[in-house]
Amino acid sequence: MDKLNRVRIADILKMQSFGQTINVKGWVRTKRGSKTVSFIALNDGTIIHNLQIVAELANFDEEVMKQITTGACISVNGVVVESFGQGQHVEIQAKEIEVLGTADPLTYPLQKKGHSLEYLREIAHLRPRTNTFGAVFRIRHNMAMAIHTFFHERGFYYFHTPIITASDCEGAGQMFQVTTMNLYDLKKDENGAIDYTNDFFGKQASLTVSGQLEGELAAMALGAVYTFGPTFRAENSNTPRHLAEFWMIEPEVAFNDIFDNMQLAEDFIKYCVKWALDNCMDDLAFLAEHFDKELISRLQSVVECEFVRLPYTEGVRILEEAVANGHTFEFPVGWGTDLASEHERFLVENHFKKPVILTDYPKEIKAFYMKQNEDGKTVRAMDVLFPKIGEIIGGSERESDLDKLSKRIEEMNIPMKDMWWYLDTRRFGTAPHAGFGLGFERLLLFVTGMANIRDVIPFPRTPNNAEF
RNA sequence: UCUUUAGUAGCUCAGUUGGUUAGAGCACCUGACUGUUAAUCAGGGGGUCGUUGGUUCAAGUCCAACCUGAAGAGCCA
Known part of the structure; x- marks a missing residue:
């Protein structure tokens, strides 16, 4: 030839x-x-x-x-x-x-006719060869490029936080342990506790659940940084929105307050969605035709609309009003309790009909590092809630005052013995700063219109599934 | 993890109040066809009805447990 x-x-x-x-x-x-x-x-x-x-x-x-x-x-x-x-x-x-x-037609698992997404998940090593997954993974690549471009254009530095960590107080969920010890012959002390001094790191180590704390260290030097890497949660979550291994984007910016943070989040998502509309139209059109007829108009409306900004207290008031007007929720609404999915969906899909940024949550239901408000009851948290997928971003202005932060750590009984380095950011040249975390696959769910998060990552890791 | 729901041919599914030899479309193989658009037409092969146990003269069908998938919930990104 x-x-x-x-x-x-x-x-x-x-x-x-x-x-x-x-x-x-x-x-x-x-x-x-x-x-x-x-x-x-x-x-x-x-x-x-x-x-x-x-x-x-x-x-x-x-x-x-x-x-x-x-x-x-x-x-x-x-x-x-x-x-x-x-x-x-x-x-x-x-x-x-x-x-x-060659591909033996008797044993080749893909046919020219369409397959169910559930079946294709069982042959995840071959599903990139289908139209659907070709489209999804090309869009996935494009979103990664959009993310790097967005931050690079704005002077953010891509900062690499560790994947293995020895801090057990990130507080974002159950962690996967990392060890080289022989699990068949674990040495324990007189109290029955495992002795890690001879383990690889000399202490208990895990896969990271978030790069935020290290991201804060970087923001206190480089000004504006972002992480974009894998994170791991050992939660037994079996839903179309959760993975045990997923990719997260976490910007962290010195001198930003909660309002700057909200603006950054909104600009960021719009930039990514617009990138998809500008660069992935062939693939989006295919996905729209086969899975979600409203996909493209929904993407366009997000780019054009202004996100609603709503304090938690206001949100609860709207929900209580809805209950008074006869709307029934499965779970009760009341100030101080976290909102259930049905409540978030009501606000986004029924009441406002566009993305909502919910702010100033009660401090009891949020993480220790969030900046406390003057009222003594709420913290400067923000969750960005999206139609269909719910929470796509969670973030906050961080508590920059060493005394307030330390007090909160004590109140919440957080084991900070290995976290002296984190408190040093507040001890030496502390500064107001803010950041957020965006689940990459959640963004992809929205942009592709796929319904299950297992279909927007090449090789999904979920409870009981680590094939391929 | 809880609740609901499903599991029948390689894939997608039908299978009636329990009743004789379990069906269809697509895929695959063979043949036909002068340019097709997931080509079409004819023929053919292909099944331990998720697994185990139970009820019954008789179970794909009813019951139980387990396995696997999915949806909703909780946790969160």
């Missing part, structure tokens, strides 16, 4: 001139045809659309043509021609075909 430069299908489909001979490589989606001619729909992952390869059967060995089945990988030399069939404006008239890899 002649050696020609390979052209990506995304580029071939854009061609306006015809007649040149090129090489194209990709995986066969379908082959159809008649006695004399075969039509091969080829996809190479560069774009959701397939390229049509036309093969006159008289020019090719029958044995080679037989190997061209759904899932096979082929290399084609051929001429770019204008298509006179419907459904594409350009196609390849094949001159030479080489089968790079």
